[in-house]
Amino acid sequence: MTIKRIDCTEKAKNLIAQLKTKHGELMFYQAGGCCEGTQPQCFxxxxxxxxxxxxxxxxxxxxxxxxxxxxxxxxxHAHFTLDVLDGFGAGGFSLETPLGKTFKIQYRIFTEEEEKNLAPVKYA
Structure with missing residues (x-):
């Protein structure tokens, strides 16, 4: 069984559905820098x-x-879970910002067994 590297909470699913209705197809990006880079951005x-x-x-x-x-x-070596918080994040470019919401990532380290079966990634 292939192990996904990312999942999302019900709150995130609901917000994504709301944003898709308004904006169409979406993507997420998370940078490695400071400030808004530490939070996933929705575009x-x-x-x-x-x-x-x-x-x-x-x-x-x-x-x-x-x-x-x-x-x-x-x-x-970590699993990402996309979640949502009430309030404004450090950024302001993400589509959920006008709704008073902020996407957030929760991390946990994969087990040794999970590491053996991780889903492949793709590169830009």
Whole structure:
């Protein structure tokens, strides 16, 4: 059984559905820098220009979830769970911001058994 690298909570699923209704197809990007880079950002699909070697770790609700290549190297042994918090995050470019919401990632380290069966990633 292949182990997914990313999942999302029900709250995130509901918010993604709401954003898809308004904006159409979406994508996520998480940079490895400070400030808004530490939070996943939601964009209209194609609304963020990927850099060479950025990594798609999977999809949530049919939306690709991309991470900075350096962030992936640091967190490649961790499972990501996309969640939502009330309030404004450090950024302001993510589509959920006007709704008073902020996407957030929760991490946990994969078990040794999970590491043997991880879903493949794709590179930009």
């Amino acid at each position: 209209v699909k194609g609304g963020f220009y990927l850099r060479m070697n950025d990594v798609c770790i999977g999809e949530v609700e049919d939306c690709e979830f991309w991470v900075d290549k350096d962030l992936f190297e640091y967190w490649k």
